[in-house]
Amino acid sequence: MAEATQTGTGAGGGLELAEIGKDLAITALLGAAIFGSTIAFKTETATGGLSLVLRFEEAFFVIAAVVIGRLILLLTVWRRPGGTDRTFVPQALQTRYTEFLAKTGKAFVPIVLLFAVVFPFLPFTDRYLLDLGILILTYVMLGWGLNIVVGLAGLLDLGYVAFYAVGAYSYALLAQYFGLSFWICLPLAGILAAFWGIILGFPVLRLRGDYLAIVTLAFGEIIRIVLLNWYEFTGGPDGLSGIPRPSFFGIPFKRGEGGFADFFGLDYSSIHRIIFLYFLILVLALITNFVTIRLRRLPIGRAWEALREDEIACRSLGLNTVSIKLTAFATGAMFAGFAGSFFATRQGFISPESFTFIESALILAIVVLGGMGSQIGVVIASVAMIGGFEIFREAEQYRMLIFGLAMVMIMIWRPRGLISTREPSIFLKEKKSVSADMVAQGEGH
Amino acid sequence: MADHAKTPLLTVEHLSMRFGGLLAVNDLSMTAYRGDITALIGPNGAGKTTVFNCLTGFYKPTEGRITMHRNDGQEFLLERMDDFRITRNARVARTFQNIRLFGGMTVLENLMIAQHNPLMRASKQTIGGIFGIASFKRAEKEAVEKAEYWLEHINLTQRADDAAADLPYGDQRKLEIARAMCTGPELLCLDEPAAGLNPAESDELNKLLLFVRKECDTGILLIEHDMNVVMEISDHIVVLDYGVKIADGTADEVRSDPKVIAAYLGVEDEEVDAVEHEIEETAAEARP
Known part of the structure; x- marks a missing residue:
């Protein structure tokens, strides 16, 4: 999935239909594998043992929701220049924060x-x-x-x-x-x-x-x-x-x-x-x-x-x-x-x-x-x-x-926590926060 | 320096360091004199950094004695001391081959940490500091002034409030030396200070080291591969090869020593005599 995301969105912001189609096909397949087994088949206690209830319709709706959700994400949130950020949070939101x-x-x-x-x-x-x-x-x-x-x-x-x-x-x-x-x-x-x-x-x-x-x-x-x-x-x-x-x-x-x-x-x-x-x-x-x-x-x-x-x-x-x-x-x-x-x-x-x-x-x-x-x-x-x-x-x-x-x-x-900059303990002229990338995390992290 | 009567600052006697079956340093005896820049050179794997680690307490030597003669006459046997006491009491400071700055802290903070021990005393082991006693404020002001003094000498005053990891490589090297100097050392051990510097930066480094020697009453012991630095500024060179001292003397003496040339150019042991002979012949021809 991650691979598919990378190739699907990493191509310089261009949305290639084939890429999206491939991505959605994989999504549908994984959805079917997960929900097909968990939702489509349900066992119920009946007289004289268990009986199997088939719920293909429900399973179909769940998988469809996943695929459509991913399509929306692909067309909106994940649509950005390739290689900007590893995480999938849009850059605009990061800067606004x-x-x-x-x-x-x-x-x-x-x-x-x-x-x-x-x-x-x-x-x-x-x-x-x-x-x-x-x-x-x-x-x-x-x-x-x-x-x-x-x-x-x-x-x-x-x-x-x-x-x-x-x-x-x-x-x-x-x-x-x-x-x-x-x-x-x-x-x-x-x-x-x-x-x-x-x-x-x-x-x-x-x-x-x-x-x-x-x-x-x-x-x-x-x-x-x-x-x-x-x-x-x-x-x-x-x-x-x-x-x-x-x-x-x-x-x-x-x-x-x-x-x-x-x-x-x-x-x-x-x-x-x-x-x-x-x-x-x-x-x-x-x-x-x-x-x-x-x-x-x-x-x-x-x-x-x-x-x-x-x-x-x-x-x-x-x-x-x-x-x-x-x-x-x-x-x-x-x-x-x-x-x-x-x-x-x-x-x-x-x-x-x-x-x-x-x-x-x-x-x-x-x-x-x-x-x-x-x-x-x-x-x-x-x-x-x-x-x-x-x-x-x-x-x-x-x-x-x-x-x-x-x-x-x-x-x-925010991998380094909500407030990730470090305030220096002493300064000469101007207090500048230190970015989290430079601060070591110490032992055991 | 020539006018200085040469008294020993650091004497190393019969130092050996063994790691399992490997004898990294074998019976090394050498002296670094007060007011001198002493260079420790040798091919890769000769045991130079091991000697440094023994001097600064990071390794405990297998055999041998290392004596630091402080300017006030006190003597310290370094092989028996904890690493942090060597810096604190015997006043031997060091830098590292791979720079070890506190990257997430600012340049100024790095220099303040180096003055931890006097500041701790001034803050009455923190208790007085919490209540902000006057003597601590005074001591902190002095510490900042000392840091500023060194920042000026390494041209980093403008960047005092930036994170140390933000500095370019050459500046990080200089900052590490300044940080070591802030501990108030009488012997400064530098492990390859010129590694990765461009020629202009390495010239600046030479100036800085000469300044340290001249102004601070601090002897310098350095490991270096950059022969420009070594030959230009060292007063005294010790050459190691496979953990054994093969030469000891001034730059000129060492430069023409056949054993040193053999070690650096990689001649087989049997050929050393031949090379030696050759060099003598060339020297004889050169003579008028």
């Missing part, structure tokens, strides 16, 4: 930020949307944290959810065994997760590419399985429940005297706590973002990016790559730890089921889709992925399919 980004780019970030701040007070915002907002922001924070490891340092980490789990369990266990409050546990959870980041960092120091990915994947599973099996300590599959809810800096969200509503003279409403949680995760995420942006402009951040570009050159310039890798793992893990303890306090209940590989994959997908190393890209990708999941909730069993398809389409269209 870049122009759109350039125009809206400057205003985009403040608008998004403003929207995020006023979101809980908008008239249409209800409990459901607020919860969705909290979920999206949690993934934004996780995406930003993972962006340090994958996007900046170029170390492919498939077990990122392990640090999220460490953070969540740190808070839950510290609260359960020592009765510590959320505000004390939050930094502790971050520190413990960073510590586990370093523990993961050591064995993978010498690993590259696929091997690094496999070990991080295994690490994520080890953490989950330990949590699952250490019944006496973590509660195993039963999880931990009754995790204390956060207080408004000491003032609990409760009905009656001494509660948040009472203190501020408001009528009690359960939404207060949700709004508070929303702002809590917003602030945590913004701290992650601020620190990351700050670190990128410091020698350590520049060293992370240099590590992604060329490790040997780094060592020849006197950079200690061991400490650079460990700091990348530890910093990324620390933010996952913060997010984890937030997750625990929001849910009030955690179990190993929340920390499966699919979570790691989702966070990684957000980072890759957003454009590795891009901060705003992560936000767009989180809204698209998590929000999209919700929109397609109706479609239940098909939503993973729809998302898989969407991911494939976007990766064909």
Whole structure:
């Protein structure tokens, strides 16, 4: 098929009837091979066994739709000078996209930020949307944290959810065994997760590419399985429940005297706590973002990016790559730890089921889709992925399919993610974005 | 330089490097003197890059001792040090045969990364940097100034904010040298800096290397195939063949050494004597 497309459209834009005819014949043949067997013949349970139902008409319509669809594509979208671009997205659309980004780019970030701040007070915002907002922001924070490891340092980490789990369990266990409050546990959870980041960092120091990915994947599973099996300590599959809810800096969200509503003279409403949680995760995420942006402009951040570009050159310039890798793992893990303890306090209940590989994959997908190393890209990708999941909730069993398809389409269209240019960390006269073609992707890509 | 009392900067003693059954470098002893441009030459596969990799810690030599005598009198045994410590503490910087720039980062960023260690110290291991302490800002400004200084000397000031991978090949070579110089080395090891350069670019390279020697108190050790570069600027040439040192001396001494000629022209071992004899005869005839 691909071959046929190439020859059919590569001939300098000229549409040769014979080429098109050949292309359509191949399409019809493939269509017949696929749909002929799957649609034309159908088995149904009948009395005394199976009976065969023939549906040639339906099969014919499906194949006809494919052929006509391809004909339309050949005559419109694929009709362009040969050899312009490998992907089949028309050039005009590509340039329009870049122009759109350039125009809206400057205003985009403040608008998004403003929207995020006023979101809980908008008239249409209800409990459901607020919860969705909290979920999206949690993934934004996780995406930003993972962006340090994958996007900046170029170390492919498939077990990122392990640090999220460490953070969540740190808070839950510290609260359960020592009765510590959320505000004390939050930094502790971050520190413990960073510590586990370093523990993961050591064995993978010498690993590259696929091997690094496999070990991080295994690490994520080890953490989950330990949590699952250490019944006496973590509660195993039963999880931990009754995790204390956060207080408004000491003032609990409760009905009656001494509660948040009472203190501020408001009528009690359960939404207060949700709004508070929303702002809590917003602030945590913004701290992650601020620190990351700050670190990128410091020698350590520049060293992370240099590590992604060329490790040997780094060592020849006197950079200690061991400490650079460990700091990348530890910093990324620390933010996952913060997010984890937030997750625990929001849910009030955690179990190993929340920390499966699919979570790691989702966070990684957000980072890759957003454009590795891009901060705003992560936000767009989180809204698209998590929000999209919700929109397609109706479609239940098909939503993973729809998302898989969407991911494939976007990766064909923009193979380096939605925001693929790199902003330099320092400039002399003029800040020029670096095109993605030149930026190395680091290990394991 | 002649007026400089020749003190050794780098001494290599009985260096051997074995890869399985292959003896890539065999009992090499040589010295690079302070303020000199020392060239390491030899046919392909002679073991030159292996020597470089041993000097800069990328290989651990099988045998031998490599001593770096720093200008302040400190001595470092390079064969025992990690590669990044060799650059950081012993102040030996290197470039690569196949250019290894950070292509996706700008020219200026490349030069800033080379100053990572002093900047890290100034940022109090990042903690102070996050809060933007004054001493870090000062150090960063100095680092940018140092980068600008080198950009001026390699004529790339105009392109400071472009991606390194965007530069033409010759400029990338020069940038790699400037980047190595930004680490503040006392010995600069260049692996075929003139490879792939046109004559004009290679002239510029000569000027740059002479400038480095004159202004920066930095010795240069270079591997080179381009004999124009080697003969024009080196003070001292060491010739390797099959991992063995076959000649050591000034450009003129090496140029007329029969063993060197034999190695380069590919004469059988038995014929070396004959060639040697021939050269002596021609030399005698040339004499008045």
